[in-house]
Amino acid sequence: MIYKYEGCTGLASIVSHATTPPTCTSYYVFEGVDKQTCKLFVPTGSKAAYQNADVWKDFSLIEEGAEAMSVTTTKAEDCSTRSIYSIDGKQLSSPLKGLNIIRMSDGTVKKVMVK
Numbered sequence: 001m002i003y004k005y006e007g008c009t010g011l012a013s014i015v016s017h018a019t020t021p022p023t024c025t026s027y028y029v030f031e032g033v034d035k036q037t038c039k040l041f042v043p044t045g046s047k048a049a050y051q052n053a054d055v056w057k058d059f060s061l062i063e064e065g066a067e068a069m070s071v072t073t074t075k076a077e078d079c080s081t082r083s084i085y086s087i088d089g090k091q092l093s094s095p096l097k098g099l100n101i102i103r104m105s106d107g108t109v110k111k112v113m114v115k
């Protein structure tokens with residue numbers, strides 16, 4: 001099986017607003033992401049939980065304060081021609097409500113929150 005974050009070397013940060021680390025269905029969900037340099041922002045008080053959670057514990061740079069950070073919002077139709085993935089790496093035909101990862105045609109990656 002090919003995981004959709006494979007080779008996603010440009011991902012510089014991830015923002016999780018979940019106080020309990022989301023359960024990832026695959027250990028390889030962030031395959032290709034440089035977990036030594038990609039910052040993981042989590043809610044205040046939840047850093048230890050992420051440091052102990054499967055998959056998330058592989059990130060070296062975990063910082064608290066995600067609740068104060070904004071995430072780009074967009075309309076679902078704005079993403080229809082790009083590669084769209086759920087937070088657990090499953091390719092989607094269209095964005096779902098919540099956090100989506102969008103791989104742009106130029107290779108850049110964006111975190112997009114759909115309301």
